[in-house]
Amino acid sequence: MTTSFKLNGKSIEVETAEDANLLWTIRENLQLTGTKFACGIAQCGSCTVHVDGVPTRACITPLASVAGKSVTTIEGLSEKKLSALQEAWIAEQVPQCGYCQSGQIMQAAALLAENPSPSREEIVNHMNGVLCRCGTYLRIIKAIERASTSA
Amino acid sequence: MNMPSEQNNKPKLSRRQFLTAAGGVTFAVAAGAMGFKYFAEPGKNKKTLPDQEITAWVKLNPNGEIIFYNPAAEMGQGSMTALAVIFAEEMDADWDMVRIESAPVEPDTYGLQWSGALGGPMLTVGSRTIRGYFQALRHAGAQARNALLQLAAAHWGVDIGQLSTEPGTVVDAKGKQRISYGDLAALMTDTETSIELREIPESAWKKPEEFRLIGTDVPRRDIPAKVDGTAQFAMDVHLPGMLYGSVLRTPVHGAKPTLKNETDIRKMDGVLEVVMLDHGVGIVADNYEKALKAKRALQVDWSQDAQAQGYDSEAAFAKYQQLARQTTADSRKVSESGNYSGAMRGAQKTYDLEYRNDFLYHAQMEPLNAVVSVTSDKKSAEVWVGTQGMDGSRKAVADALGIEFEQVKFHPCYLGGGFGRRSMSGYVEEAALLAAKVDQPVKLIWTREDDVRYGAFRPISVQRMQAGVDETGELVAWGHYIAGTGGGLLGSAGKCDYYSLPNHRIEVRNIDEGVRTKHWRSVSHGANKFAIETFLDEIAHDLGRDPLNFRLRLMREHPREMKVLKEVAQMTDWGNAAIPEGRARGLSVTDHGGSFAAGVAEISVDEQYKIRVHRFWTAVDAGIVVQPANTKAQIEGGIVMGISSVLQESITFKDGAVQQSNFHDYPLLRMADVPEDIEISLIASEGAPSSIGELSLPLVGGAIANAFLSLTGTPLRHIPFRPEKVKAILNA
Structure with a gap:
């Protein structure tokens, strides 16, 4: 199967099996490994990417479903320089093991794109689907608040 | 890609290769099991120092860059930065010039005994990294600083007693001259000066009130790469021709598998190998999704004699x-x-x-995984893995392949969580057993279901x-x-x-x-x-x-x-x-x-x-x-x-x-x-x-x-x- 879509702003075409999945295609075929595999059933959010701007769990997304659409990964969020959100993430020293953080940042970026000054409650509601085992949640909230006030 | 060494994803050279390969390197502080040795010209000293003695906490480049060798796994606890801070404090290094690389997997030098002395396993467990290495790294840092003072004293022809340091610089207040650590390193290229690496008593180390790095909030060095997606976990390693592995493990610990449909599985699209293991059946395929599909198709009878049988x-x-x-x-x-x-x-x-x-259950966010590449003569291998037990994992690969520890090149990666789970090396052994059956590297990935059901x-x-x-x-x-x-x-x-x-x-x-x-x-x-x-x-x-x-x-x-x-x-x-x-x-x-x-x-x-x-x-x-x-x-x-x-x-x-x-x-x-x-x-x-x-x-x-x-x-x-x-x- 040939699938054409935009990946981080560039039009690409990939050749895969009919039932190929977006996450494994991004990670293993295209070697953009910032997007993580962690549960495979959309329970943790580590694989979050944007599909036409909407935060999407790549692990349950058939590759065929993004044909003609625009997919953004963590690599596309900061191609030239880090976004204000990522700078805030560094300022708050958010990550510990770091494995879930691409997903956290992609989920948060989609929130700020829609709502540049979210309340704490809006942040929590929007971010609740993305798990962090190291327990960095409070710092994630602070980083989003920092990015929203500095935006 | 950013590995814990802050290097790119090129395979890291071993310490020994580094010393012989890096022409520009001028000197290094080398630590033996207990004592320290100095050597001015790598090529020359290589002849007099047996390989196993060439180990070090630090290398100083002529451009002033200070490479600190981190002996511990980085699983989110941040010790890779903290250990470098401890060393840099006593060396009086300019923190901005410090870079962190993973230490070679040489437990005799870099490991930690349970007593707190050096020379045990390189096992990052028990919240022992900072407390375990604190004194040793302060001493090593103080020794490195003293060596630089000796060098400066020889260079200027003055008494060492009149010299002091400021971050990254030796200062001769009396003679009104200064020289940076990097310039001192550069001097070593054309000098035969012999530097004695001295024991520095604790009384001569910094007093807590003199600390300028310890106790301050130095930003963690691993964080930028964890924010832009470039931090390299073993899950992210990609090698040319790499294949994918998946293992069906016994639902009851200790039960043995009998595979009923091997012929059918081998015919499946993309399947290259079916590997019988004591506790399960491994699949090697040219694509991970195909490996998973084959794994789902496995028909296995499990022995009913396991001790855990019937446990409720x-x-x-x-x-x-x-x-x-x-x-x-x-x-x-x-x-x-x-x-x-x-x-x-x-x-x-x-x-x-x-x-x-x-x-x-540990529930570390990165499911267990490892990449192993075995040479076609099956006599050596390389492994990329995030593990709490570096020498244990290296040994697991060696033992699985029946080769020597030294024949396994080890590439430490960031750990997407450890919490104790990554102190076991069974997953590394599995990757080695799968890779042994093929001529290409294999990335073994546990699914979350594997990780939960075969948890510890x-x-x-x-x-x-x-x-x-x-x-x-x-x-x-x-x-x-x-x-x-x-x-x-x-x-x-x-x-x-x-x-x-x-x-x-x-x-x-x-x-x-x-x-x-x-x-x-x-x-x-x-x-x-x-x-x-x-x-x-x-x-x-x-x-x-x-x-x-x-x-x-x-x-x-x-x-x-x-x-x-x-x-x-x-x-x-x-x-x-x-x-x-x-x-x-x-x-x-x-x-x-x-x-x-x-x-x-x-x-x-x-x-x-x-x-x-x-x-x-x-x-x-x-x-x-x-x-x-x-x-x-x-x-x-x-x-x-x-x-x-x-x-x-x-x-x-x-x-x-x-x-x-x-x-x-x-x-x-x-x-x-x-x-x-x-x-x-x-x-x-x-x-x-x-x-x-x-x-x-x-x-x-x-x-x-x-x-x-x-x-x-x-x-x-x-x-x-x-x-x-x-x-x-x-x-x-």
């Missing part, structure tokens, strides 16, 4: 309870003092209660607590009987040196069930401190005593711990604070690896019987704190993981098999359920650095249960406190 964790509680209640049993004594039986008999009032905890869990236990008090309400006898399955893991933290319990008996009683158990963040501190601290509050509640004063009385001979408890009491205005309607607070304390912490939780119970933790306060004495902000992050993370484990997490077995498989039935705490605020106070101390990563988690069970007792008058005695259990208890 819910039913097993009765066995553990009976074992905990036996007056004589095959026990391992954790601690005994005074006359426990006599004191119990003579007590005015006695207490006898039981506490329970389920198995817990924090032990289940029943804890019988006994105590006697005299007519004044003084605790005069203390008994703690821990029964479960988990062997040596069960007894961790049973002993409470900070309480005066003159007549006590603490015992572990184990039944080997053949199921997999393992160290899990804080080991059994989480379960045992819950039982101890909850029991204390139940006694205090019964006696009408304030939990704070009750504990302070028990700590009367332990001023250091008392100070920590008083600090958290002050932070929370204990006893006087206006607590919102419908909420209550509970207190608990714990020790870990020389550290001490006290915590307070403020909770409520909602209409669905769900316990909500609104706020959490912690006071901590962990000795000298190298990185305060990062330490707070670790304390905070431990509390969040603790809340998750205490309120939600449970692994159960039926018919010998784990019942859970992924985050839908093993739920972790989500953002909506973290406290609004976690307040942490680090007690100023000049004591030796002590445990941090595992310190706070054991506070949580007791603090929540004690808040619940205060709120409802009803105790919680079985972790986790899920809504259905809370409902049953409150409606009982």
Whole structure:
């Protein structure tokens, strides 16, 4: 199967099996490994990417479903320089093991794109689907608040 | 790609190759097992120094760059930065010139013994990295600084006594001259100057008040790469021609597989190898999704002779309870003092209660995985892995392939969480066994379901607590009987040196069930401190005593711990604070690896019987704190993981098999359920650095249960406190 879509702003075409999945295609075929595999059933959010701007769990997304659409990964969020959100993430020293953080940042970026000054409650509601085992949640909230006030 | 070494993803050269290959390198400080050697010209000295002696903590390049070799795994705890800070402090290095690379896997030099001396395994466990390496790295840093002073003295022809350092620079105040560390390194290219690497007594090291890096918030070096997606986990390694591995493992630990449809599986699209393992069947395919598809198609009969066959964790509680209640049993004594039986008999009032905890799963976010490449002659290999046990994993690959340790090139990657799970090397061995069957590298990836079902869990236990008090309400006898399955893991933290319990008996009683158990963040501190601290509050509640004063009385001979408890009491205005309607607070304390912490939780119970933790306060004495902000992050993370484990997490077995498989039935705490605020106070101390990563988690069970007792008058005695259990208890 040939699938054409935009990946981080560039039009690409990939050749895969009919039932190929977006996450494994991004990670293993295209070697953009910032997007993580962690549960495979959309329970943790580590694989979050944007599909036409909407935060999407790549692990349950058939590759065929993004044909003609625009997919953004963590690599596309900061191609030239880090976004204000990522700078805030560094300022708050958010990550510990770091494995879930691409997903956290992609989920948060989609929130700020829609709502540049979210309340704490809006942040929590929007971010609740993305798990962090190291327990960095409070710092994630602070980083989003920092990015929203500095935006 | 950013590996823990902050290098790109090119395979890292071994130390030996580095010295011979890097023409521009001028000198290095090399540490033998105990003593240090200096060598000016790598090529020349290579001849006089056997390879195994060429090991080092640091390399100084002529451009002034200082390479620090990090001996520990980086799994989120931040020690890769903290260890470099400790070394740079004593070397008086300019922090901006310090780069961090992974040390070669040479345990004789870089490992840590349990005594704290160098030369044990390179095993990042037990919250021992900072406390273990602190003195050795300060000494090494002081030696490096002294060597630079010698060089400058020789260069200028002045007495070393008139020289001092400023960050990255040797200063001759008398002669009014300065030279940077980098320029000193450059001088070494054309000098035969012999530098003696001297023992520097501790009295000549910096005094704590002279620290300019230790105790400040130096940003973690791993964080930028974890924010732009370039941090390299083993999961992210990609090699030319790489194949993919998946393994179907036995649902009942110890059962052996018989594969019924190997021929059909081998015919499947993309399948290159089917590998029989003792505990399962491995697939190697040219694509991961195809490997998974083949794995799902496997038809396997499992032997019915495993020890774990039929194990039922819910039913097993009765066995553990009976074992905990036996007056004589095959026990391992954790601690005994005074006359426990006599004191119990003579007590005015006695207490006898039981506490329970389920198995817990590590749930590190990165499922286990490893990449192994075996040369076509099968005589050497390379491995890319995130592991807590670097030499253990390297050895696992060597043993699996029947080759020497030295023939395995090891590439450490960041760990997407460890928590004890990555101190085992079975997954690395599996990758090696799969890679041995093909001529290309293999990336073995565990699914989340694999990771849960073939987990190695924090032990289940029943804890019988006994105590006697005299007519004044003084605790005069203390008994703690821990029964479960988990062997040596069960007894961790049973002993409470900070309480005066003159007549006590603490015992572990184990039944080997053949199921997999393992160290899990804080080991059994989480379960045992819950039982101890909850029991204390139940006694205090019964006696009408304030939990704070009750504990302070028990700590009367332990001023250091008392100070920590008083600090958290002050932070929370204990006893006087206006607590919102419908909420209550509970207190608990714990020790870990020389550290001490006290915590307070403020909770409520909602209409669905769900316990909500609104706020959490912690006071901590962990000795000298190298990185305060990062330490707070670790304390905070431990509390969040603790809340998750205490309120939600449970692994159960039926018919010998784990019942859970992924985050839908093993739920972790989500953002909506973290406290609004976690307040942490680090007690100023000049004591030796002590445990941090595992310190706070054991506070949580007791603090929540004690808040619940205060709120409802009803105790919680079985972790986790899920809504259905809370409902049953409150409606009982």
